[in-house]
Amino acid sequence: MSLKPILYSYWRSSCSWRVRIALNLKGIAYETRTIDLLKNGGENNSEDYRKINPMQQVPALHIDNHTLIDSLNIMEYLDETRRDPPLLPADPAEKARVREMCQVIVAGIQPVQNVTVLNRLDKERRLEWAQHFISRGFTAFEKLLAMSNSNGNFCYGDDITLADCCLVPQVYNARRYKVDLTPFPKIVEIDRNLSNHPAFLATHPDKQPDCQPD
Amino acid sequence: MSLKPILYSYWRSSCSWRVRIALNLKGIAYETRTIDLLKNGGENNSEDYRKINPMQQVPALHIDNHTLIDSLNIMEYLDETRRDPPLLPADPAEKARVREMCQVIVAGIQPVQNVTVLNRLDKERRLEWAQHFISRGFTAFEKLLAMSNSNGNFCYGDDITLADCCLVPQVYNARRYKVDLTPFPKIVEIDRNLSNHPAFLATHPDKQPDCQPD
Numbered sequence: 001m002s003l004k005p006i007l008y009s010y011w012r013s014s015c016s017w018r019v020r021i022a023l024n025l026k027g028i029a030y031e032t033r034t035i036d037l038l039k040n041g042g043e044n045n046s047e048d049y050r051k052i053n054p055m056q057q058v059p060a061l062h063i064d065n066h067t068l069i070d071s072l073n074i075m076e077y078l079d080e081t082r083r084d085p086p087l088l089p090a091d092p093a094e095k096a097r098v099r100e101m102c103q104v105i106v107a108g109i110q111p112v113q114n115v116t117v118l119n120r121l122d123k124e125r126r127l128e129w130a131q132h133f134i135s136r137g138f139t140a141f142e143k144l145l146a147m148s149n150s151n152g153n154f155c156y157g158d159d160i161t162l163a164d165c166c167l168v169p170q171v172y173n174a175r176r177y178k179v180d181l182t183p184f185p186k187i188v189e190i191d192r193n194l195s196n197h198p199a200f201l202a203t204h205p206d207k208q209p210d211c212q213p214d
Numbered sequence: 215m216s217l218k219p220i221l222y223s224y225w226r227s228s229c230s231w232r233v234r235i236a237l238n239l240k241g242i243a244y245e246t247r248t249i250d251l252l253k254n255g256g257e258n259n260s261e262d263y264r265k266i267n268p269m270q271q272v273p274a275l276h277i278d279n280h281t282l283i284d285s286l287n288i289m290e291y292l293d294e295t296r297r298d299p300p301l302l303p304a305d306p307a308e309k310a311r312v313r314e315m316c317q318v319i320v321a322g323i324q325p326v327q328n329v330t331v332l333n334r335l336d337k338e339r340r341l342e343w344a345q346h347f348i349s350r351g352f353t354a355f356e357k358l359l360a361m362s363n364s365n366g367n368f369c370y371g372d373d374i375t376l377a378d379c380c381l382v383p384q385v386y387n388a389r390r391y392k393v394d395l396t397p398f399p400k401i402v403e404i405d406r407n408l409s410n411h412p413a414f415l416a417t418h419p420d421k422q423p424d425c426q427p428d
Contacts, residue, residue, distance in 0.1 A: 099284070100282065107284070132334075
């Protein structure tokens, strides 16, 4: 058994990237096991991986003798067990503000625009579908940023939270699907700021060992 | 300003039902404001409601001078601010087990099979689409129940958790979309047990003031 946590990850998975950012911010060293979502009909669909994650998705994280699934759940666990730096405010109402931003992305956008869903649509509908649901979610997210008085550097308050860990990978997806980002100036500004942050730079899809450029 | 919390809800919305269960379990009296998802192209799409919930979804909850959105986020807030009875275990690893079950439903199933998504599909594809994604999620959920040693009464441990608040409304959706539940005996057993619980009975869609039977 490895002593380091093991992250089951795919370079281009926005959900994997969320967790990579949180691990990096917390200074947790980990091993990456690539689960190639394209090879052999998707290694995530193998019987071996189904035992690790019954949802057959990345990421999964083996840590503290547990195997955890679901990116937001994993990040909440990391934040509860390794508080430094905190990625959620301590006050319940402030925490709710951050979590609702997270949920707009992890429940409101990504599940509807991921590759599994798109693959069930006719090819000529996929781009428009992805654009529609990303834009719908970003319209709400932009409003939440206005309501939270975001300072333009971070989604909430004066430091990185789980909302930032969710937002930047979703902006990467938006660009991949050629979403027009001009209606979302606050999102673009935060993404620009965080793109230069070491934890976001080091964990970027292009920097992953399994990256396969188009 | 009302003294009671205000729940913006629709009788048939599974996400609204989740929160109604949690409010009932915690013994929190509340007022219901119906947001009719069908009337006038959906009251959730009105400008007035968009100010309450930028995602234009139900539920939203006005409580403690905050308006919170997203059902899981709302339930986490209720559980943090009103601990009795607790709906999440205190131990971080056990909490993660419950949260991952919740996420299978709130991110893995419901967002892909809700009416907004189905309405973007050709009519003849909707039923098969809903059945596919509910069955896929329930297949994972059934495995998680096996892994958590569920006793058949509850999803996790010896009492109701947020996972139960998510599961029962999703089973209701599954029946509505005529999903074959025979591959999911553990889910069916838990649903049968909880269907007789006062908090699940009182909050059932059919018992809501805005219920409009087919």
